[in-house]
Amino acid sequence: xxxxxxxxxxxxxxxxxxxxxxxxxxxxxxxxxxxxxxxxxxxxxxxxxxxxxxxxxxxxxxxxxxxxxxxxxxxxxxxxxxxxxxxxxxxxxxxxxxxxxxxxxxxxxxxxxxxxxxxxxxxxxxxxxxxxxxxxxxxxxxxxxxxxxxxxxxxxxxxxxxxxxxxxxxxxxxxxxxxxxxxxxxxxxxxxxxxxxxxxxxxxxxxxxxxxxxxxxxxxxxxxxxxxxxxxxxxxxxxxxxxxxxxxxxxxxxxxxxxxxxxxxxxxxxxxxxxxxxxxxxxxxxxxxxxxxxxxxxxxxxxxxxxxxxxxxxxxxxxxxxxxxxxxxxxxxxxxxxxxxxxxxxxxxxx
Numbered sequence: 001x002x003x004x005x006x007x008x009x010x011x012x013x014x015x016x017x018x019x020x021x022x023x024x025x026x027x028x029x030x031x032x033x034x035x036x037x038x039x040x041x042x043x044x045x046x047x048x049x050x051x052x053x054x055x056x057x058x059x060x061x062x063x064x065x066x067x068x069x070x071x072x073x074x075x076x077x078x079x080x081x082x083x084x085x086x087x088x089x090x091x092x093x094x095x096x097x098x099x100x101x102x103x104x105x106x107x108x109x110x111x112x113x114x115x116x117x118x119x120x121x122x123x124x125x126x127x128x129x130x131x132x133x134x135x136x137x138x139x140x141x142x143x144x145x146x147x148x149x150x151x152x153x154x155x156x157x158x159x160x161x162x163x164x165x166x167x168x169x170x171x172x173x174x175x176x177x178x179x180x181x182x183x184x185x186x187x188x189x190x191x192x193x194x195x196x197x198x199x200x201x202x203x204x205x206x207x208x209x210x211x212x213x214x215x216x217x218x219x220x221x222x223x224x225x226x227x228x229x230x231x232x233x234x235x236x237x238x239x240x241x242x243x244x245x246x247x248x249x250x251x252x253x254x255x256x257x258x259x260x261x262x263x264x265x266x267x268x269x270x271x272x273x274x275x276x277x278x279x280x281x282x283x284x285x286x287x288x289x290x291x292x293x294x295x296x297x298x299x300x301x302x303x304x305x306x307x308x309x310x311x312x313x314x315x316x317x318x319x320x321x322x323x324x325x326x327x328x329x330x331x332x333x334x335x336x337x338x339x340x341x342x343x344x345x346x347x348x349x350x351x
Contacts, residue, residue, distance in 0.1 A: 003033070005040035008265065013047060018265050020218050026262045027214045031254050034288075041261040041292040044268040049294040053321045055312070056108045056143075056273065056295060057101025060302045061126070062088050066114040069182040071244035072170075072210055072237055074303045075114045077182075080242035083303040088113070088122070094129045099136070104309050106298050107325040108141040109133065110166065114302075116183065117148035117191075120156075127160035134161045139325070143203055148183065149191045154198035165195035166203040168233065172219035175212045192227050204229040205275065208259050209237035209251040217259060221266040231295065232270050234260060236277030238304050253285045264292045276301045287319045 008022060029037050064085030066075045074081035089097070098109045111126055118126070123146075130142050144157055145166035154165060169188050170176070176185040188204075196202045204227060206220050224232055236256055239248045256278075263272050273295035274286070282289050290296070296316075299309045307315075316323055341347035 003036045003040065005029075005033075005037050006043075009040040009043045012044060012265065012268050020215075020222060023218045023221065023262055023266055024214050026265060027217065027255075027258050029258055034254060034257065037258070037261055038288050038291055041264045044264050045292050045294055048269045049271075051321050052294065052324050053290065053316050054108060054271065054273075054295040054324045055104075055106040055298045056110055057098065057104065057106035057298050058110045058112055058301060059089075059094055059097045059101070060084075060112055060114075061094055061129075062086065062113040062115065063303065064114060066116075067182070068116055068180065070170075070180045072179055072207055072239075074238075074240040074243055076243070078244075079240070081240040081303070082242065083240075088125055091125070091128050091132060095132045095136070098129075098133055101298060102137055102140055104298055105313060105323055105326050107139075108143055108164075110143045110145060110297075112145040112166075112302060113147070115147050117150065118146040118153060120153070122146065123153050123156050126162070127156065130157075130161045143201075145203075147191075148187050149194050151194075154194045154200055158198045158200050162200060164201035164203045164231070165191075166231075166233070167191045167195065168205045168207070168235070169220060169223060169227070170205075170207045171210055171212055172216035173223065174219060175210070175216045179210055189223075189227060192229065196228065201230045202227065203231040203233070205231075205233035205235065205273070207235040207237055207276075208256070209239075209248070209277075209281070210245070211248065211250060218262070218266075221263055225267050229267075230270060231273060232263060232267060233273040233275040234263060234278075234293070235275045236281040238277045238280060240303075251281050253281060253283050256281045257285050257289055260289045261292050271295050273297070276304060276306075279307045286315060290316065290319060290321060 064075045067077050070076045074083050141163045143164035143166050144162050173185045192202050192204050239245045272293040274293050275297055298312055300306045
């Protein structure tokens, strides 16, 4: 029996677009219908991306010390989260960190710096790093994420070889002022527009689990479609102790999976990236999410540790996906671990 998810997917494959009402309904899918919903979303993914996965690697060029008041962020003004804090990395160190991710399999490096936005000297710092990276790795994509851009800065980044610019809208315009007061929603969308106008690939996504409604999730997704974002990172709130959102755990793995699938239905031909918090919130459903998303971050994030890189690679290959730009042969040789705990020993069992 054909589900309404399949019918909807078929219509989108034929060039139709999903309505807001249909998208909200996807977010309300009962858990027992999730396998059918995944299968329908996977059809859209395979049409545009086959079974490939893009690996992205974050380099946090400057951590903490941010004057903005974003209530979800461990780097924000007023946060007492015990994160690493440091000023700008030297060019050699930034390149060395990027090199680690590239050698680990990443085809895109994301250069990120905390703060409201870059000064011209900061743009020069980033262009120096990009020049070095492009000399060493001609084919690597470089995405910059430096905050709100001033006039002319996007053009300078594009001339230096930056391929994309990330500036997440984070949430719906109707919810934005609930989570931050020090800049506006328009500040964010204007920066995405500046990046696109300068020839940079626009990268903009959202954070879910902030307390927004299903309708506001859909509002944000339709705005991202209107902004024509080429890649859409989906972050799942990590409510650090020491931030205003400490202890705010509003998500379940199944709801996170429904959100990822809904993003695919709203933006069927866009790169959808599983980003911060995926390991914590999707947990054992990460593999199912990859049948809809087509991009992930490799290893750690800005201030939170991620899944071990070798586990990310295993997650991808064990589920039949290929990694863009890399040989996908897998090593099936494993050394069994000899049991030294539980029955017959003085050690506690693994249970």
